Amino acid sequence: METDQIMSAIFLIAVLILILPGFLSTNSKLKQFLNNLSIWTIIILIIIVIMYLI
Numbered sequence: 001m002e003t004d005q006i007m008s009a010i011f012l013i014a015v016l017i018l019i020l021p022g023f024l025s026t027n028s029k030l031k032q033f034l035n036n037l038s039i040w041t042i043i044i045l046i047i048i049v050i051m052y053l054i
Contacts, residue, residue, distance in 0.1 A: 008051055012044065 023040075027033035 005051070012047070 023036065024033075027036055
């Protein structure tokens, strides 16, 4: 892996750590949790695809 990819992965993990507690506390219902989790998964996949294209 290149240094840029490692740094990008570290930044994504850091954002996840910062967002996760609030994300879990606001998503008390399972259906709402799965919906929001799928939205975040799509956002992360788009970011990863853009990173590989650049």
